[in-house]
Amino acid sequence: MSKDLKEDICEETVFERVYNKYSKDLNDFLYYKYGAQYNPSDKAQDAFMKLWDNCKKVTLSKAKSFLFTVANNMMLNEIKHQKVVMKFEKETPKKYTNETPEFLLEKEQYFERYQAVLESLTEEQRVAFLLSKVEGKKHAEIAEMLGVTKKVVEYRIYSAFDKLKEGLGDFKIK
Structure with a gap:
């Protein structure tokens, strides 16, 4: 060998x-x-x-x-x-947008109001809502993380949605 x-x-x-x-x-x-x-x-x-x-x-x-x-x-x-x-x-990036100044102003106002409404939510609602909508977690995952039932998580998320709709009434949200 x-x-x-x-x-x-x-x-x-x-x-x-x-x-x-x-x-x-x-x-x-x-x-x-x-x-x-x-x-x-x-x-x-x-x-x-x-x-x-x-x-x-x-x-x-x-x-x-x-x-x-x-x-x-x-x-x-x-x-x-x-x-x-x-x-x-x-390649040079385009230096213009198709957004009007009015749209940009509305977007900024919406963001400020959205932040204010998020701050007005209870901590439980805000945490459940952000975990669901920002991080994309499922209700069961959130329930496991927070140590509560899935129904409690659903209630917190839907009540947060209600407050958001109420606080952002003049803006169209889905």
């Missing part, structure tokens, strides 16, 4: 030997091929992390090939990502 098959990369001493043997070469390869702008040392480290994650699948004789292939692919993915970033940086 050959020495490669006996040595397992998952053993720390073997992995350390592989790291010491190929880390500088891998870093230099990435630096010379792609330059410093894509952090070749980070990609080299990431390649070794992938090798460690896949140590059961990679034999010692294939370790160098695995490292260089993985690191090269990481660099190519980084370059693709940078191209996408540059494309979106070139």
